[in-house]
Amino acid sequence: MVSAGYDELVETRELRYFVAVAEELHFGRAAERLAMAQPPLSRAIQQLERRLGVVLLHRTTRAITLTEAGSVLLREARTALDAVEAAERRTRRAAADQPGVVLAAKAGASTELLSKLLDAYAAEPGAVAVEMMLCGPGEPESLLRTGRADVALLHRPYDTTVGFDTEDLHTEQQVAVLPAGHPLANRSHLSMAEVNALTDLPLPRWPRRDGSYPDGPGPQVRDHTQLTQLITLGRACALMPESLRAQLGDGHAIVPVPDAPAVTTVIAWPPHSRSKAVADLVHTATRL
């Protein structure tokens, strides 16, 4: 009858505080971000360390760094807070009068598949309203984990699908996108090695989870519009699934890259999802 006893758990407030400090690595800025004063924040972190019996931060008066345990907690706390946020959001939406499903997908990706899916699902008996969330790269996973979305289209290997249930929908080869008129634009195909060797046209750098960019020669890029423009301007090249060619206007040349990893479009949803609408949507998608 009685399930696990959750006594003496850390409060979400403490986790939020720690995440802020761990991300800023600076009590003052973290306090500002949390809209509070610095001293209570310091105390809260100390108290958290006492309660866990663990040192989370190495502090010198000039800078603070995460201990091993601290970085574990940062990662774990983020997923725990995501779960709490998801609980809140899903509860609110379960109470909303109009049921509706939120489907997240990266803007511009899998457009054709998406429209077919929406049409096919709408024709199903018992279909509910589907609200689309078109978002930037990397975002759908977080939308799913925080309950802002109910289902998402992801693209392996670009997106990570760990922690979700998924069904593969479609696999396609990647192509290199070059500025029109580039010397290699007329080649019948390119190898990965050749693409990487294009020092005049580096591959762009996409932001990581935390918003920072990896080091490297390529330009920083936030979305596909930016990217296509950079390619037109002759400042970058890119690898992308071939279905994206439909999004490209003139000014681009497209060359298949057979040895680039294939991209699989998958439909993903949170495990334990008991929503009939999600199940129907997935079912429809796999029958396309």
Added chain:
Amino acid sequence: MVSAGYDELVETRELRYFVAVAEELHFGRAAERLAMAQPPLSRAIQQLERRLGVVLLHRTTRAITLTEAGSVLLREARTALDAVEAAERRTRRAAADQPGVVLAAKAGASTELLSKLLDAYAAEPGAVAVEMMLCGPGEPESLLRTGRADVALLHRPYDTTVGFDTEDLHTEQQVAVLPAGHPLANRSHLSMAEVNALTDLPLPRWPRRDGSYPDGPGPQVRDHTQLTQLITLGRACALMPESLRAQLGDGHAIVPVPDAPAVTTVIAWPPHSRSKAVADLVHTATRL
């Protein structure tokens, strides 16, 4: 730089309270379980409902029931609390001097595979201490989700593996276990239909997640010791993977059931696990 802003999140305390009330469906008992008085609990739930803007419980003065949104929150809150608990445990263990890995498995299951795995892993360079948690059926998943264990051996389709990363290790057929001397004990094989038709020897009922038992004719059973004893006594029969025959003493007859679903032993670990020890253990397991 700044990641998602978790402002105004529900506190774990409120979630714990709600889970208690939702499980007990009775404020008085829930308060007792939480070691507090009933009125503050009532107020806390009301406040939670106000903050979410959602009615979670239908209350009549005699009984309370969950609304649709309430049952969503019950499920979500459990997983959120599990995540918080996991954050706490994993942080504590990350700070412990001796690293160590906790491996959970159902007592008695896959014994042979388990001992081979432990031996093989111990021979690896860089192996750390492996602490075994032998537990009852259904428990390993929860141990993994709450961070009490780092890796687990699970058995599909008995255990659900959603939300974990897994690798298949071994697949085997199931056999029927009957009391020695039973009329069917000498058959070369049985069908599922025949096993289900044994009204004199019903299949036992295992507890669900929440500890309650499904309805049905069979005896309630908590572990394999109970079960084997019930079979010896001629009060039940059972289906189990054939490797379990090693656990059985005399007094049992074993008959293959070819059309029963095959059981796959899988090794499972939480997604995002960055522990080298877990990775090594999984790697070793797949090479067995």
Added chain:
DNA sequence: GGGCGGCGATACCGCACGGGTATTGGTCGT
């Protein structure tokens, strides 16, 4: 080298909120 500036920790205070006791109000049994 001494003074200044930046930053985290400490000291102290006030109030909001969580929790306790006593009581009410409503509904179901008998």
Added chain:
DNA sequence: ACGACCAATACCCGTGCGGTATCGCCGCCC
């Protein structure tokens, strides 16, 4: 009709969270 049961309300108290003021420590710069 009356009593039992149970959630909600009323009221009170204490803890603890958050705020302001200040200290202590260290690096930097003139």
